[in-house]
Amino acid sequence: MTSRLGISRITAITLGAALSMTAGLALAAENNVSADQIVNALQPNPLTRSLSADRPADPAVQARENGIVDRLRNRKTRSLSLGEREQIAELAAAKPKIDLDIQFDYNSAKISQASLSAVQELGKALSDPALKGSTFVVAGHTDAIGGEAFNQDLSERRADTIKRYLTEKYGIAGADLVTVGYGKTKLKDPSAPTSPVNRRVQVVNLNNQTASK
Template sequence: MLKLIKIAVLGLVLAQPVGGPSLAQDDLSSDQIVDALTPKEGPNRGLKVKPGDKAEAPSISMRVQFAYDSDELENEAILTLRALGAALRDSRLKEYRFQIIGHTDAKGSDAYNLELSQRRAASVVEHLVFFHSVDRGRLMAIGKGESEPINASDPEAAENRRVEIINIGS
C-alpha cells in the first residue's frame, strides 16, 4: 500500500507542468507512439496477431527506468509513461489491446530475470491504469526476462532493459 501511495504522490507531482515542456527520456511524443502502434494499410489491416506473430504487429520499444533490482518506476519512467498513457487513450488506438512486455539484461539468473521482468511489466500496466485511466482489459503484462536482448552482442547492455508495447488487435 505504501508503494502505491508513493507512486500516486510522485505521479501527481510530475503531472503538474513546470516551466517549459518536459520530454520523456526517449523524447517520444504521444503522436509518435500512436503512429508506431497504429496498423498500417495492407495485410495486417484487420490485425489479429497470434502468439509468435510479433513481427507482423505494430510495436514500439521504450526504455522505462526502474530502481535497481526493483519494479519501482524511476522519475524518467513516469515521464515516458505519460506519453504512452496519452497515446493509449488516443481515439486512434482506443479499439486495440496491447501486450506490455518487460525485458531485462543478462545480469542475474534466468529465473530471477524472468520474474523481475514480469513484475516490471505489471508495474507499467498498473501505472497506466491508475494514472492514465487506460482500461486494464486492454493491457496484458508479460515478462521475457533476458531471453530477447535487443543487443545480443552485449547481453548485459542497458538497452536490453526495456519495455516493449505490441498492438495485439481488438
C-alpha cells in the same frame, strides 16, 4: 616539448570523450519519446478492399489470433506458461510496436523518477482516439546480468507496474493490456547482453489492421 606520441594519446582521449558524449546525447534524444511518436509507431495498418498485396489477412488466421488474444485477456502475468509467452511473441512479431527505455529503481519494479515522463507519454498515446479499440501487449525485458529466474520475475513485476500505472492514472481498461515478461531471453542486442538497450518495455498493438474503404 610534447612528443608526437604524447599528442596522439591526448588526441585519442579527446576524440573518445567526444564520441562518448555524442552517443549519450543520441541516447537521451531517443529516450525523449512523445505521445505522438508512440501513436504513429502503434498506428494500425488500414485494410484495403483492392486485390493488391495489402488485402486483408486470411479470416482463419485472424480468427486464430483473436482467439489467442481473448484467452489472454485478464490473465495474471505470472500465470503465463513458457508456451503462452512464446505464442505472444510469435503473434507480436509482425504487429506495430515500439521499444521504450523505461528505467526502474535498482533490482526493483518501481519506475524511476527519470522515466515517469516516458510512461506518461505512453498513457497519453494509448488514450488517443486513433488507437481506440486496440489490445496491447506490454512486455518487460531485462539485460543478461543475473540469473534466469530472477530476471524473469523482475521483468514480470515491471510489466505489471506499467499496466497498473496505465489503468490507475489513465483509465485504460485492464482487459486491453496483456502483460508478459521475457527476462533476459529476448535481448534487443544479443552481441552486447549487458547493454542498457536490453532493459526495456516493448508495447505492441495486437489489432494491427483497421477497416477502410
